[in-house]
Amino acid sequence: MASWNSLPLEVVYQVLGWIAFVSWSISFYPQVFLNYRRKSVVGLNFDFLVLNLTKHSSYLIYNTSLFFSSFIQRQYRQKYGSGEMIPVAANDVAFSIHAVILTAFTIVQVFIYERGSQKVSKIAWLITVAVWAFAAVCFFIALPKQSWLWCISMFK
16 A cells, blocks of 8 residues: 555544444344354345355455555556555455455355255346356456456456
């Protein structure tokens, strides 16, 4: 991340970012604990879980690629200017990882606990397959020119 011109502004940015991380992360736990306590996922919307895993996985790809890849960071700075801050902070990466893990954990609960006759709808599967097919097409379009910034921008 590029340097801020103001230390107080950077501190506020970091503090608010980590407060957002904690706030959003806490929201995953009541459902996990309820499922565990009841040993049941009856009433849980499975479409939501599948679509949420897709959403958080794509957000994870975007955040980790932009945060950790110096190659993609160079592409970003070439496109937006060398003084521009990378728009992903450590708390964004931490939240993405946490969200994918907790959503996947909740999906595991679907397989081990009572679920009744619930299942994922065909529409949710269709949307999920379409999103990942689109991501694969973008990957193969980006591959020859190594346009990784363009490719990961499809994930945000």
